């Protein structure tokens with residue numbers, strides 16, 4: 001059975017991006033789903049000096065191995081000041097030093113979410129422009145706005161938004 005990873009781009013305990021990634025992951029049929037919490041892979045703040053002195057953190061190499069073993073990714077980004085959260089960017093920087101082709105050309109759904117009306121569109125645009133340079137095979141993307149109104153009891157409640165997500169999941173399943 002194929003295995004997919006879901007990942008929210010934030011280390012907050014009640015992360016909306018993590019909830020979104022896990023919800024979308026639960027819609028994919030016929031796969032094993034591994035929900036990854038960034039808090040389980042906490043890494044020291046990246047610096048070239050730290051890397052030269054101590055090498056890669058164990059959590060970074062462990063996460064890279066999980067990524068290598070997976071067949072696809074559902075990533076939902078959080079937006080902090082128009083960009084990646086510090087926790088996600090730190091993870092990204094470490095992973096890029098271990099293996100430039102982080103995402104191994106495996107299918108990815110790339111989402112973003114925020115409580116506001118743009119749904120994290122700025123960070124999504126940043127990632128859409130950058131991830132392909134790290135071997136991301138992005139088969140679909142979507143910003144999810146007004147998260148608190150559109151997501152209740154672990155599910156997307158807005159019918160049109162959910163239809164869009166189901167279409168993305170269909171594309172993702174076909175690409176796996």
Ligand SMILES: Cc1cc2nc3c(=O)[nH]c(=O)nc-3n(C[C@H](O)[C@H](O)[C@H](O)COP(=O)(O)O)c2cc1C
Nearest residue numbers: 010012015016017018078079080081082114115116
């Ligand atoms: C430091 C900080 C900066 C933020 N900047 C933005 C922003 O630029 N755009 C936005 O839509 N929301 C912004 N927010 C609100 C986040 O979208 C909101 O906190 C969201 O819950 C973050 O995702 P998470 O729950 O997965 O951590 C910011 C929140 C914090 C704490």
